Amino acid sequence: MFTACHPLILASASPRRQEFLRQLGLAFRAEPARIDETPETGEPAAAFARRMAITKAKAIAATSPQACVIGADTVVTLDETLFGKPRDREEALAILKQLQGRTHRVITGFAVCCHDRRIEEAGEATTLVTFDHFADSVLQAYVDSGEPMDKAGAYGIQGRGAFLVRTINGSYSNVVGLPINVLVQLLLRHHMICVTGAPCRSALGQERLVLL
Numbered sequence: 001m002f003t004a005c006h007p008l009i010l011a012s013a014s015p016r017r018q019e020f021l022r023q024l025g026l027a028f029r030a031e032p033a034r035i036d037e038t039p040e041t042g043e044p045a046a047a048f049a050r051r052m053a054i055t056k057a058k059a060i061a062a063t064s065p066q067a068c069v070i071g072a073d074t075v076v077t078l079d080e081t082l083f084g085k086p087r088d089r090e091e092a093l094a095i096l097k098q099l100q101g102r103t104h105r106v107i108t109g110f111a112v113c114c115h116d117r118r119i120e121e122a123g124e125a126t127t128l129v130t131f132d133h134f135a136d137s138v139l140q141a142y143v144d145s146g147e148p149m150d151k152a153g154a155y156g157i158q159g160r161g162a163f164l165v166r167t168i169n170g171s172y173s174n175v176v177g178l179p180i181n182v183l184v185q186l187l188l189r190h191h192m193i194c195v196t197g198a199p200c201r202s203a204l205g206q207e208r209l210v211l212l
């Protein structure tokens with residue numbers, strides 16, 4: 001459906017993020033960025049998620065200056081507490097016990113970087129997710145499935161974890177790791193992607209430059 005106008009790199013190891021881009025028909029390379037993901041003292045969750053997304057995108061853009069690089073980072077917050085991926089099963093259970101019966105925020109920071117075109121844009125999207133209450137044995141069984149271990153907030157709304165969720169308010173794809181609606185708008189606006197088969201503004205611009 002869409003075609004990348006520049007080499008496209010997703011600075012991520014997340015299979016969910018890769019799947020969103022694949023579904024749109026985009027050809028891209030996945031290149032995970034290894035960065036320090038420690039929040040600064042008192043850093044608000046949204047600022048942290050955005051900073052992480054920028055750091056991931058910039059780390060990869062530095063070695064591929066012609067490419068359009070996408071970075072993203074997802075965190076879960078409840079009151080002032082920030083939840084990333086659980087360290088072990090014990091922590092996963094503790095997180096789920098805190099989230100149950102309450103509404104938390106899922107924030108995904110995103111960044112698009114193209115070194116050669118001097119484009120650097122970032123933002124974040126927030127989705128409110130409300131969990132139901134469950135017996136400890138149910139939450140323990142979910143943790144034992146292993147699904148929570150590589151996910152912020154220790155659950156996956158797209159998998160078995162869907163049973164935990166009573167309602168969501170906001171973007172679904174944002175919860176799964178990439179707010180695809182705002183990201184596509186951003187990529188179209190910067191002519192980083194275009195509709196497959198339609199004249200590419202990015203290519204037309206280059207052609208005009210050559211003719212003049």
Ligand SMILES: Cc1cn([C@H]2C[C@H](O)[C@@H](COP(=O)(O)OP(=O)(O)OP(=O)(O)O)O2)c(=O)[nH]c1=O
Pocket residue numbers: 011012013014016032033072073074075076085106150151152153155156157158175176177
């Ligand atoms: C809340 C929630 C999170 N997640 C995932 C999205 C992210 O992949 C992950 C949060 O970790 P991130 O650090 O954002 O991403 P990652 O480590 O998977 O990949 P990378 O840093 O290489 O980009 O949690 C779900 O898949 N489903 C959910 O319902």
